[in-house]
Amino acid sequence: MTDTKTGVPSAALNGLLATVGTLVHSLRKEKGMTLAQLAETAGLSPAIVSQIERGKANPAFITLAQLAHGLEIPVGRFFLGHDEPASPVVRRTDRRNLQGVTRESVGEAAHELLTPDHNGLLEAQWIVSPPGHNTSETPFRHRGEEFGIVLSGKIDIYLDGERHILEAGDSITYASTVPHWYINRYEESCVAVWVSTPPAR
Template identity: 30%
Template sequence: MTESSPDAGFNVGGRLRQLRLDRSLSQRELARRAGVTNSTVSLIEQNSVSPSVSSLKKILDALPVSISTFFAGDEPGTPRAFYYRAEELTEIGDGRLSFRLVAARQAERSMSIIHERYPPGADTGEEMLEHDGEEGGVVVAGEIEITVSGEVAVLKAGDAYYFDSRLPHRFRNPGTQECVIVSANTPPTFSDGGRELHHA
């Protein structure tokens, strides 16, 4: 988790508190179910910290609520538009890795499209990730080292990847410049399911 000001477009803390209270759970009980500290839940609800995607996923799994539903909120009705300006993408990263989700408030999405940014040296963690679905992407700038089922490749701008997300995988920026990727996965397991998240 990293300290940050609340996202002006989405009140993560308020939404989490609302969902917790709807289920008549104390902060302590939710923390116990999620396997995180009580202070973690408290700080997130106060918007004092920005949770990593994996931390938020653990907490939401304990409710249970998908990340897709979490960001969709309770707004009924039809999707707002076919097009999304840059400032309308929803940040679901952890403050170091940036993952901006397209159409986050459309709860019935069949896929996730994400604009990803990895600063130099950043990675998805020591633990290999696995989840249902398929994922692919195109490197827009910089370079990324991707490990899939023990096979390692470094991709540069213009290169692409596509694999079964159930295979153990990991992403790391070995370069000196920011890496930018536009990725997609289906079903939207990045933001909706599986024990682990892509780029958690």
């Protein structure tokens, strides 16, 4: 059977959700955090965190990002296996798809990992945000710094409520501790490269 929302075979989806849940649980234990503490740090409800740890929830990318920030790891770690690629080069055809089993709350955005693994001091993503993409309901806020550059299209970046309109060729840099969210209110998809310094781990 195939999951109707993701198009992923149910068995594979269940296995991936279980793997993510086990990772979240083990990392939380390593850091000596209670479930409630992780939930508070990540800005999520304890019930959602519990469901994810037990493999009973299919979290959106935003939720995984919040969990990653709460655990002080790059979000890409949820999608990478134990065997990391040895090459420093990531071919276009070999990018890790970070959106394989997740959905954004408003409008789906495609996220592909541009860095070969999650062991470095930064993480880069290729992001395609379709018209209507909106993350304002769950603003991001975490340690670190981010840089983004728009390759095509147009998007609104909000930093603590202040709107910044970015078009092709425009870039932005900001402290990730500032609440930030993204809205594509335009008629074409926005293609951008986003680089972030993951929290210390």
